[in-house]
Every structure is written in C-alpha cells, then in structure tokens.
Amino acid sequence: MTTTNNRISAFLMLWLIICASSSPFSGVVHTSSKVGLPAVLPCSVASHLESDHTPHIQWHTISYSVLERMGQDQFQGEAYRDRANVPEELLVRGNCSLFLQDVRFSDAGIYESYLVYGESNIKNRIFIQSVHLAVIDHKAIKSVETGADLILDLYTHQAEQVIFQNSTETNWTVLWEKDGIINNKDYLKKRDHKLILRRVTNSNSGTYKVLDLEGLALSTVKVKVTEPVLIKETEALEKQSALGQATMSMPPLSLITLFLTFNLMLQMN
Ligand SMILES: *[C@@H]1O[C@H](CO)[C@@H](O)[C@H](O)[C@H]1NC(C)=O
Numbered sequence: 001m002t003t004t005n006n007r008i009s010a011f012l013m014l015w016l017i018i019c020a021s022s023s024p025f026s027g028v029v030h031t032s033s034k035v036g037l038p039a040v041l042p043c044s045v046a047s048h049l050e051s052d053h054t055p056h057i058q059w060h061t062i063s064y065s066v067l068e069r070m071g072q073d074q075f076q077g078e079a080y081r082d083r084a085n086v087p088e089e090l091l092v093r094g095n096c097s098l099f100l101q102d103v104r105f106s107d108a109g110i111y112e113s114y115l116v117y118g119e120s121n122i123k124n125r126i127f128i129q130s131v132h133l134a135v136i137d138h139k140a141i142k143s144v145e146t147g148a149d150l151i152l153d154l155y156t157h158q159a160e161q162v163i164f165q166n167s168t169e170t171n172w173t174v175l176w177e178k179d180g181i182i183n184n185k186d187y188l189k190k191r192d193h194k195l196i197l198r199r200v201t202n203s204n205s206g207t208y209k210v211l212d213l214e215g216l217a218l219s220t221v222k223v224k225v226t227e228p229v230l231i232k233e234t235e236a237l238e239k240q241s242a243l244g245q246a247t248m249s250m251p252p253l254s255l256i257t258l259f260l261t262f263n264l265m266l267q268m269n
C-alpha cells in the first residue's frame, strides 16, 4: 500500500519536474499597457542574488534582443532604442523588471528574462520569467458644448494622422497630419501631444481616430456636440408655467368682474 503511494507520488513529482522544465511558458505573467504609455514587465532574481555584484540580466522577445544589463553597461535592441531600461537601483535589490516607454503595437508579444552567470569566457544563463505584453488602443466618448474647444489627445509622437467621420456621413476626412499643411487651419492647434479644435459646432459631431504610421488606430473618440440649451430651456419652462398660472386664474377674475358688473347693473336698474 505505502509502496504504491510512494510510487504514485514519485511519479507525480517526476511529471511535475518534466512539465515545469519542458514548458518555459508555464509561469507566464500577463500584463497590458495602452499604446503610447509606459509598461513594466515584472521580473525578480532576489533568490539568486549574490551580495557582492549586481546581476547580469538579458531580456528578449522570440525574435529580438530587447535589453542586456551588466552593472552600469546597458545594451538596447534596435527597436527599443531609448525606450527600454532595467533600472540599476532596482536591479541591485533583485528587481529585474523591464521598463518600456512609449509602448507600440509592435511591442506586443512574449518577453523572456534570463540571468547570466559564470566566468568571462564560460557563460551560462538561467531562465527567470516569461511575460506576455498586450498593447491596447485608447477609446473614449466625449461631449462638448457648441462654442467650446474640443481637445483630442495624440498620446505619443507615433501619432501621424487624425481622421474624422461626420456623424451623418460615411466617409473619413483627414483633419491633421504630422508634417502636413492641414496644420495651418486656424481652428486647429497642436500643443503637447494634444490637438485642439476651437469653437466646435454641430458639424464637429462624429468619430475622431488618431492613426500611427501603419494606419492603426491609437485612439478612437466619439464626440457629441451639444447645444448649451439648458438655461434657455428652463427659462422657457418658467415662462410657460407662469403663463399657465395666469390662464388658470383668469376664470375666477372674469367671474368677479362679471359679478360686479351684474351687481352694478342691478343697482342701476
Ligand atoms: C520592481 O519595481 C517596480 C517599480 O518600483 C515595482 O512596480 C515592482 O512591483 C517591483 N517588482 C518586484 C518583483 O519587486
């Protein structure tokens, strides 16, 4: 009985070890970031940490090298130039998280981190962490009053074009282009990754899309331009109710007049 149980548990152990070592994605961590914003891909080497030097860390995707850090030296892959970092002050404490700036749609995918160890000419590496990064677009619904300014966020320098679809039409018109002359329209202004449409009217109601170089939508904003009718409407309502009251009080008044006139006529007779 006990030997069978022992055999079963030994078999289970072996099976677990095989599964854990054969599938590097068994412990994959899922994270997501909105396009144009920063992302942090978690990683920890605290358990492998040797007190006298900071670990040597590699991060790469299935096809590209993302980042390698050895002490103060850091190498960034071509697609991640000036955008990737494993901060040294965190790495000293065993936190090997990868910090990405200005996330792109093309950054989506599986990332793997490795700890490199050994003498200068014989290097080995230990797999640490798999992270799946999802990159999502921005979506919003906005309501703006006629005459007010509409502010569209471009989020990132990846923004190449803003297109607009009037709510009553099916076609799209280019509203703004990064290097275009459309820039010069006086109702359009660009300031700090934001596009400002001055004094909107009903014809500005519709859908706005911010596109990147590949024509993918970084952001989709549905805009409804509303009439600032709230005050006028209440005024009109008040007038109406005042009129209503006047009409209501009319019959008794006329009755009194009628009564008085009748009395006067009686007295005269
Ligand atoms: C690493 O540092 C970042 C930023 O401070 C933090 O968000 C994250 O939780 C840390 N990860 C670990 C494993 O300590």
Ligand SMILES: *[C@@H]1O[C@H](CO)[C@@H](O)[C@H](O)[C@H]1NC(C)=O
Residues within 6 Å of the ligand: 166, 169, 171, 172, 173
């Ligand atoms: C597309 O829209 C613009 C204005 O938004 C309009 O002037 C033009 O006629 C439209 N084109 C088509 C083919 O519907």
Ligand SMILES: *[C@@H]1O[C@H](CO)[C@@H](O)[C@H](O)[C@H]1NC(C)=O
Residues within 6 Å of the ligand: 166, 167, 168, 169, 202, 203, 204, 205
């Ligand atoms: C957009 O739609 C409005 C009606 O909502 C219409 O009056 C206006 O002419 C349209 N503007 C353009 C540019 O197509």
